Amino acid sequence: MKDITISFTLNGKPIxxxxxxxxxxxxxxxxxxxxxxxxxxxxxxxxxxCTVLVNGKAVNSCMMLAAQVEGKExxxxxxxxxxxxxxxxxxxxxxNGAIQxxxxxxxxxxxxxxxxxxNPNPKREExxxxxxxxxxxxTGYTAIIEAIEAASRKx
Amino acid sequence: xxxxxxFRPSTLDEALYFLKENGDRSRIIAGGTDLMISLREEKxxxxxxxxxxxxxxxxxxxxxxxxxxxxxxxxxxELSESEIIKRDAPILAKAALSVGGVQIRNxxxxxxxxxxxxxxxxxxxxxxxxxxxxxxxxxxxxxxIGIENFxxxxxxxxIKNDEILTNIRIKKIENGERFLFxxxxxxxxxxISRMSLAIVxxxxxxxxxxxxxxxxxxxxxxxxxxxxxxxxxxxxxxxEDLADKASILxxxxxxxxxxxxxxxxxxxxxxxxxxxxxxxxxxxx
Numbered sequence: 001m002k003d004i005t006i007s008f009t010l011n012g013k014p015i016x017x018x019x020x021x022x023x024x025x026x027x028x029x030x031x032x033x034x035x036x037x038x039x040x041x042x043x044x045x046x047x048x049x050c051t052v053l054v055n056g057k058a059v060n061s062c063m064m065l066a067a068q069v070e071g072k073e074x075x076x077x078x079x080x081x082x083x084x085x086x087x088x089x090x091x092x093x094x095x096n097g098a099i100q101x102x103x104x105x106x107x108x109x110x111x112x113x114x115x116x117x118x119n120p121n122p123k124r125e126e127x128x129x130x131x132x133x134x135x136x137x138x139t140g141y142t143a144i145i146e147a148i149e150a151a152s153r154k155x
Numbered sequence: 156x157x158x159x160x161x162f163r164p165s166t167l168d169e170a171l172y173f174l175k176e177n178g179d180r181s182r183i184i185a186g187g188t189d190l191m192i193s194l195r196e197e198k199x200x201x202x203x204x205x206x207x208x209x210x211x212x213x214x215x216x217x218x219x220x221x222x223x224x225x226x227x228x229x230x231x232x233e234l235s236e237s238e239i240i241k242r243d244a245p246i247l248a249k250a251a252l253s254v255g256g257v258q259i260r261n262x263x264x265x266x267x268x269x270x271x272x273x274x275x276x277x278x279x280x281x282x283x284x285x286x287x288x289x290x291x292x293x294x295x296x297x298x299x300i301g302i303e304n305f306x307x308x309x310x311x312x313x314i315k316n317d318e319i320l321t322n323i324r325i326k327k328i329e330n331g332e333r334f335l336f337x338x339x340x341x342x343x344x345x346x347i348s349r350m351s352l353a354i355v356x357x358x359x360x361x362x363x364x365x366x367x368x369x370x371x372x373x374x375x376x377x378x379x380x381x382x383x384x385x386x387x388x389x390x391x392x393x394x395e396d397l398a399d400k401a402s403i404l405x406x407x408x409x410x411x412x413x414x415x416x417x418x419x420x421x422x423x424x425x426x427x428x429x430x431x432x433x434x435x436x437x438x439x440x
Binding site for chain 2: 046062
């Protein structure tokens with residue numbers, strides 16, 4: 001399989017990279033770029049663990065060819081905040097106990113980020129709709145919804 | 156699979172010309188939410204992936220007289236958020252919003268939904284009752300096909316491998332028309348529809364039906380209007396008795412077109428009741 005070359009912006013930095021044309025965005029991030037924050041859960045677009053933002057919109061990175069992000073801006077959890085300087089959403093998830101096993105957390109936080117960027121003061125129902133594509137099998141969602149509400153109040 | 160090449164045409168014409176030469180060995184990617192699953196399962200038998208996702212010529216929503224033109228690469232999110240669709244075809248906005256989750260709606264396109272041709276596709280029943288007409292282009296010709304004639308079987312649209320769906324034209328909801336889209340699934344979110352129902356109708360003050368169009372998802376193998384039920388209701392005053400007759404007939408029609416299945420014991424009464432409830436909500440009896 002002939003590799004293809006594409007350029008895009010990853011977590012604020014321009015990048016040009018070669019990869020096989022059938023590679024998903026998820027595989028590119030994890031296996032070629034070593035960004036392991038983005039998780040593979042189901043691999044078929046049902047769990048949302050692989051959520052990243054493309055041009056500010058939440059997408060399942062397992063449902064896109066990496067080639068499709070040519071010229072676009074991709075944000076993964078690694079680009080959202082650092083240990084020293086976490087995003088308000090990350091602080092809020094910790095403070096509200098919205099993390100148990102943590103596997104859904106990167107995707108959950110990025111879905112919440114896409115929501116708050118578009119709608120800084122969402123209603124509870126809007127929060128639920130925004131994270132409907134992210135499954136969490138630990139928390140029962142309540143703490144997650146409260147964490148997103150708390151983050152929106154801080155902004 | 157190992158030798159698949161990726162081709163990204165920069166215009167529709169370039170895509171059509173490529174397909175003229177290589178259509179039988181190509182698969183088109185128009186979003187990717189269905190295709191990526193085939194790719195993952197290594198069930199994608201082709202030599203070329205033709206990525207048209209970025210072609211602006213195939214995007215956008217516009218109104219012309221009583222019709223709306225929808226570019227097939229419009230995502231489900233764009234469809235559900237479009238002011239035009241929300242105002243003039245709200246049943247399609249509601250159906251698009253019921254597809255998958257946000258992440259799927261941001262990638263999946265209405266054209267992909269149509270060409271994939273799943274009997275459970277959420278946007279199809281509304282497009283049927285809004286009398287959708289599809290424009291299909293090849294390098295040499297352009298054709299218009301009514302949505303009901305677009306499939307020979309589930310997942311088998313009649314579009315040829317050198318053709319691309321380039322436009323979806325639907326009728327606006329007219330003044331005085333009542334409408335409804337209802338989807339029933341195993342859970343509220345991220346669910347494939349078990350059954351869906353789209354209705355557009357007109358009734359006068361005596362509750363007499365003057366016009367009615369009904370289509371269902373996951374009930375008929377391909378998206379079609381249920382004309383026997385429409386005929387039963389047309390020109391009649393809605394009563395509970397008539398609604399019961401229509402709901403029984405709809406269940407029977409489903410069995411007639413899809414046969415008896417493991418799910419029939421559930422689906423037959425439930426699709427009927429969905430219709431009865433819809434008639435009650437829209438007209439009352």
